[in-house]
Amino acid sequence: MSQGRKEKLVSVGVPTYNRGATFLRETLDSICKQTYKNLEIIIADNASPDITEEVCREYAKRDPRIRYIRQKTNIGPTANFNVLHKEARGDYFMQTCDDDIIAPTFIEKCVARLDAHPEAAVAMSNFVEFDDKGRQVGFDPEKCVPSKKNLYERLKQYILMYETDGKDRIMWGVWRREAAIPYVFDERPFPDPPGWDFEDMSLVFLGLTKGACEFVNEILFYKRAVPTAFDAPRHKGIIRKLFDSIVYSRLRRLFKPFFYKRMKVIISCGELTLTERAKLLLWNKFVMSRLFWKRSI
Template identity: 40%
Template sequence: MTYSRPRVSIGVPVYNGERYLAEALDAALAQTFRDFELIISDNASTDRTEAICRDYAARDARIRYYRQPTNLGATQNYNRLFDLAQGVYFKWAAYDDLYSPNFLEQAVAVLEQNPEVTVAYGKSYRIDEHGRNVGYEPVDLNLRQASARARYAAYHRRFQQHRNCNAVFGLIRANALARTPRIGNYVASDEVLLGELALQGHIVELPEAFFYRRDHPAMSVRAYKKLSERIAWFDTSKQGHLHLPHWEWIFGQMAAIKRVPQPLMDKLACYWELRWWFPRKRRYLYNETVEWAKNRLRPLPLPIKQFLHAGLRLVRRLGQAVGLFRPRAEKRSSTS
């Protein structure tokens, strides 16, 4: 059987990745499955990234290199790769991560033989900045339940235990990914994407293919420790603006449920699963709501602002009275 387009598209988003980029590209080119294209989107790097990419592209016709004139943020850089992709299946491959040579071969086999599967991901290990294996990193996102509502419930139970999103670097059915907004411009949008892909179909772990997540000081979660910095990393246009990441996560989940066709009762059951997150996120949601309200109040006359601020203080006291919020004077012990 012959195909007019590559079976697989590998998308590599990169910004100033000179230290690890060549190793990541070598991991792609070492795959035993050969029918793929490799697309690199360079987010206006200022180091040797461009030279490395052009050198690899000159040596292998499967590689296409694109450079952004300015840094657009991670969200647009990730999503542009999918817009440029031609493959039946798609995989994001970070510039600093690795995967075993049999990864594509095994993942393609699973997706070809099981049309109900939307994502096939590898067992995950963590490596350090020198490439040394420092431990197994369980993903635990095998979602093979027959119904979308059952998979979505299992997805939420799993994310309540731990927030590992390495499955987003698995091989994804392109027509399923095309029905989503892809990566959102807010923190933890990859969790929302995995939830929508679980609503569309099964997510499976490959037992003998491996993904190696590199932990190093320049990785985004370590380099951008403040929430405001992380948000600007996702979307540079949000720098200095009001942001509501926890509300965006909630609304992202609701929009995903709405998009995926399901019977009404199943859809309502999926919305009901979100109830577990409101107690867990209550302080963040409350604080974001207050910040949003303050932002809206700024242009109002002073007497109206004073009245509404009094209302917000009343809500806070009521929340403390019923145990939703800890009083400001109360401090959590550093030894607890």
């Protein structure tokens, strides 16, 4: 970074729950070791009953840039994300899960792209998913990073991308404050998983109405793939398995509020013409229907 220019403040939000004994230290180390130094690091602990509080307070004593917020009771994952949005003070904002790792230059290089491109809302690097056995899965940026500069074309491109290709990962990039902070995570207790209704893609879609996405073509973000209770095998009869696979899995997603929240964003986007809004609504309907033959959005 230039020595003669004051760095803008970047808020880094870390929601956490019960990671103190496993991955939290590695995540915090990767944030604290960033080459971009002007950070405020906000940890929102969702009333973890394990040693997470001890770990967070240890890091807060060691690094004055860390602010530790502990919930009195578990308020749910989306409400915990909302706390980070309310507490952030920076010009730029990013959030990362409590088990992910960012390379030392991740924030510096993303901020540089945003500084060089004032029309952009977010900057994200290339990324991989990894597990505890050292296996990594890469993603094709052309399939998950919207490259269009025109507003209508950008939103259309993002709508038509597939979730399974990594389009949701843009959420973890560095955002301009005005593009990400206004997003409010839905705190209603939706199942599968509880409290998370494609909130990542909803945030990205709203943010893309504010500006383009800049891409750093280096692998600087490492998303940990951690098995959860939702990944556990479930013992079902053959009829139930067929019903779940062919019918229920599609209908369950079709009637989630996600699609309808996206429709609301499209309708309220005044920078789009009426024709462009109508086209995007049709593309949104197309993706809803795509569930029935692709089983993917």
